[in-house]
Amino acid sequence: MRAVVFDQFGGPEVLHLGEVPEPEAGPGRVRVRVEAVGLNAFDGKVRSGAMESAFRTRLPGVPGLEVAGVVDQVGSDVSGVAVGDRVAGWTSRGAAELAILKLWAPVPDGLDAAQAAALPVVGEAARRVLRILGPKPGETLLVHGASGGIGGLVTQLAVAAGVTVIGTASPANQERVAAYGAIPTTYGEGIVDRVRALAPTVDAVLDTAGSGVLPESIELRGGTDRVVTLADPAAPGLGVELTERSEPSASELAELIDLVARGEVLVPVAKVLPLAEAARGQRLVDEGRAGGKVVLVPTGPPR
Incomplete structure (x- = not known):
């Protein structure tokens, strides 16, 4: 499948499209066909190598901590979600056509995938x-x-x-x-x-x-x-x-998605770019010049 990858640590320019194996949904996980992936400053720190003293990154790396998509595979010990459901949540290699979610919340049909992907982090x-x-x-x-x-x-x-x-x-x-x-x-x-x-x-x-x-x-x-x-x-x-330690909660994400869907909370999405323009998007995030969330979207069906 296609994914944004980096084969070495460096600036945003090391990001490029590549082919990686399709992931499989293990116990307690779901796999989604990615509709949108949010970019964050943390993605830039990992890509630059700044986080290597805290944890090692397996190369080729794939950025992306948050995605919205359609469930296409459900792992064992998972209930309350089915193939075809729209969800958003947390992942570790989300800038790809398929991603594995460890925590997720439902996304109503009326909510744009880019806005849903901009919410978890x-x-x-x-x-x-x-x-x-x-x-x-x-x-x-x-x-x-x-x-x-x-x-x-x-x-x-x-x-x-x-x-x-x-x-x-x-x-x-x-x-x-x-x-x-x-x-x-x-x-x-x-x-x-x-x-x-x-x-x-x-x-x-x-x-x-x-x-x-x-x-x-x-x-x-x-x-x-x-x-x-x-x-x-x-x-x-x-x-x-x-405070840096993340405490993800599927129930809190579901509440926020509901607030956004009802128009009670605004989540500005500044740029929606194809996966191929990941370097441009991550540079905007790294430099703090985005003016809102930068979101990547796959183009075409997974292959």
Whole structure:
């Protein structure tokens, strides 16, 4: 079958189309005919070789942690899903015509596959940080990177729960943050004064960008309690929690898919590209210039 592969570690240019063996659904797994696969920054770290000290990557590698597709094979010890069902979930080699899912949730017929494929990774991270921070109705949450995938989803979920959200973003993305229901402001010099002018008290802070805003976040919060980052390696030295361990949940994914399908949550998909343009898509993700989720789609039936 066709897949996006890399035979050596390096930049996005090492990604290319290749042929790999078809996977088989083992116990507790399903195989899907991939309709869409989401690209993430983690895919770029694995491809570059930056993760080799943590775990070894079997070459040729295939990126892709999240897919949406149609079930075409069901492994043993699996119930509640059948061949022909549309699902989305987590995988380890998803940028291909066929992929094995270890956890999944149903996708309604009315939801576009690209949007469904954009949800598992950002949805898990959003739910995780909201559990850690525990913002309550009436409190104020500051979200750095509120126009991004995780930041945008956290913002929408928090606003829906009655939390006041102040979201930082570039000048070009202020309208998107406002559309999510947050109070937008720009990042950079003077951010402490700008945020204080908007809210006298900040009850919790989430940093999704890793752009060196933790000292200002601590100042605004009045300490390190309820300050969390997903991306700043300087966090431990500042006494701030850096959360990286994924905790996938099929039930939480199903809830998010339902919210998106009903139009209550927006998941911006910036680019939908064929598998053959994986290098272009991953470069946009690696450089943080995508402006939303980048999704790859196979062209033609599996072969």
